[in-house]
Amino acid sequence: MASPQSEPRGARALWPAPVAAGPVDATVRLPGSKSVTNRALLLAALADGPSSIRRALRSRDTDLMAAALRALGAELTPSDESASSVDWTVRPGPIRGGVAIDVGLAGTVMRFVPPVAALADEPVSFDGDPAARRRPMGPILGALRALGAHVEGDALPFTVRGPITGGEVVLDASSSSQMVSGLLLAGARFEKGVTVRHSGPPVPSMPHIEMTVHMLRQAGVAVDDSEADVWRVEPGPIRARDLTVEPDLSNAAPFLAAALVTGGTVTVPDWPERTTQAGDRLRHLLAEMGATVTRVPGGLRVSGSGRIAGIEVDLHDVSELTPTIAALAALADGPSRITGVAHIRGHETDRIAALATEINRLGGDARETEDGLEIHPRPLRGGVFRSYDDHRMATAGAVIGLAVPGVQVENIATTAKTLPEFARMWAEMLGEAGDDPREDAPGGAVTQE
Numbered sequence: 001m002a003s004p005q006s007e008p009r010g011a012r013a014l015w016p017a018p019v020a021a022g023p024v025d026a027t028v029r030l031p032g033s034k035s036v037t038n039r040a041l042l043l044a045a046l047a048d049g050p051s052s053i054r055r056a057l058r059s060r061d062t063d064l065m066a067a068a069l070r071a072l073g074a075e076l077t078p079s080d081e082s083a084s085s086v087d088w089t090v091r092p093g094p095i096r097g098g099v100a101i102d103v104g105l106a107g108t109v110m111r112f113v114p115p116v117a118a119l120a121d122e123p124v125s126f127d128g129d130p131a132a133r134r135r136p137m138g139p140i141l142g143a144l145r146a147l148g149a150h151v152e153g154d155a156l157p158f159t160v161r162g163p164i165t166g167g168e169v170v171l172d173a174s175s176s177s178q179m180v181s182g183l184l185l186a187g188a189r190f191e192k193g194v195t196v197r198h199s200g201p202p203v204p205s206m207p208h209i210e211m212t213v214h215m216l217r218q219a220g221v222a223v224d225d226s227e228a229d230v231w232r233v234e235p236g237p238i239r240a241r242d243l244t245v246e247p248d249l250s251n252a253a254p255f256l257a258a259a260l261v262t263g264g265t266v267t268v269p270d271w272p273e274r275t276t277q278a279g280d281r282l283r284h285l286l287a288e289m290g291a292t293v294t295r296v297p298g299g300l301r302v303s304g305s306g307r308i309a310g311i312e313v314d315l316h317d318v319s320e321l322t323p324t325i326a327a328l329a330a331l332a333d334g335p336s337r338i339t340g341v342a343h344i345r346g347h348e349t350d351r352i353a354a355l356a357t358e359i360n361r362l363g364g365d366a367r368e369t370e371d372g373l374e375i376h377p378r379p380l381r382g383g384v385f386r387s388y389d390d391h392r393m394a395t396a397g398a399v400i401g402l403a404v405p406g407v408q409v410e411n412i413a414t415t416a417k418t419l420p421e422f423a424r425m426w427a428e429m430l431g432e433a434g435d436d437p438r439e440d441a442p443g444g445a446v447t448q449e
């Protein structure tokens with residue numbers, strides 16, 4: 001993976017977004033969830049024995065997590081591996097410091113790994129991409145300090161040194177649910193466990209905290225979440241596991257959106273019956289925007305009618321879906337209003353500003369509000385769609401490009417953050433690169449129907 005200081009060659013390259021020649025009709029098999037993979041790797045590195053993590057996502061964010069855990073003393077061995085999927089065996093080791101960790105632009109690495117580093121006696125230094133230095137870190141670093149760790153810095157770059165004792169802490173997690181998840185994930189290994197109390201405006205992305213609690217319980221950790229905005233993790237062992245990672249439902253978003261934009265059909269196999277993934281909300285969101293959404297044996301099928309309805313929606317809980325929903329809104333036949341996502345100004349980029357700027361650059365009418373966007377559909381024209389090194393901005397540009405000739409997405413390679421095979425899979429969905437013979441391959445695969 002590229003180091004943050006050296007930008008990959010061709011990073012500013014423009015990718016001509018393919019226009020759909022007709023309705024898409026494809027089955028899109030997505031690699032594993034970023035959020036599940038990075039939690040599973042971290043819990044395995046802290047567990048009481050070796051774990052197997054199957055069908056884990058292989059991407060920049062998960063490679064960074066794997067590298068961080070190795071640096072801290074765990075042994076991670078890949079077995080079966082394809083471009084975007086891997087089976088890991090993880091053997092925990094004593095957590096050691098004296099190392100430097102690159103978080104890239106990964107929220108899950110910058111917020112989940114420092115509490116693990118606080119178990120080490122030697123200092124661990126953290127840094128990342130230039131854009132990562134702008135992402136909020138203060139609340140979790142303050143919490144680590146209050147729980148006994150030595151922390152220098154309030155944002156990237158910073159240094160953490162243990163040993164941490166744990167106990168009770170109050171923090172404001174309104175800038176990111178990851179502030180809470182990070183403390184809970186390592187909390188069972190703190191001498192006193194951890195009680196996290198949130199105080200401030202509502203915590204966003206709650207399904208992601210539910211995912212954390214669910215995965216901790218699956219690993220035998222006692223978690224009490226019975227009181228709103230308070231989470232208690234008892235100290236104790238984290239059980240080693242054999243776990244298969246669900247497909248990434250947030251990465252399904254642009255592919256399913258293509259069904260709406262083209263009036264076609266996209267099926268995603270292995271859509272879980274029950275899940276804590278935020279992307280599961282797509283079933284309702286896309287239906288509200290005019291799609292027919294059906295569960296088919298083992299999967300989810302979304303069909304578009306050729307028209308997209310505008311939407312009024314609060315995306316506070318599922319904010320990572322905002323770029324795709326905004327792209328659809330720009331192509332809809334009525335106005336849309338997205339609310340509840342003020343905190344995505346602190347995601348990979350200020351997503352509210354970026355979406356408004358890029359939609360308007362193509363001739364659209366998108367207005368920033370304090371906590372979201374108002375989008376009035378207008379005929380769009382081709383032009384450059386800047387991605388700001390943000391994978392979901394890049395895929396939003398691809399969605400618009402399906403219907404608008406001449407859209408050029410800057411740095412499509414940034415999709416490697418969570419889906420390195422995006423451009424190939426997109427072309428295959430559109431029938432541009434032929435059928436993929438590896439339908440059963442563990443990574444991303446697309447079959448034309």
Ligand SMILES: O=C(O)C1=C[C@@H](OP(=O)(O)O)[C@@H](O)[C@H](O)C1
Pocket residue numbers: 034035036107108175176177178181204205208209319320
């Ligand atoms: O815990 C996680 O895996 C995530 C939590 C959310 O972060 P925020 O709470 O900062 O939105 C989400 O947007 C991000 O993509 C992944």
Ligand SMILES: C=C(OP(=O)(O)O)C(=O)O
Pocket residue numbers: 105106107108320347348392418
């Ligand atoms: C917000 C996101 O990522 P991160 O895990 O870096 O916060 C995202 O993937 O949309």
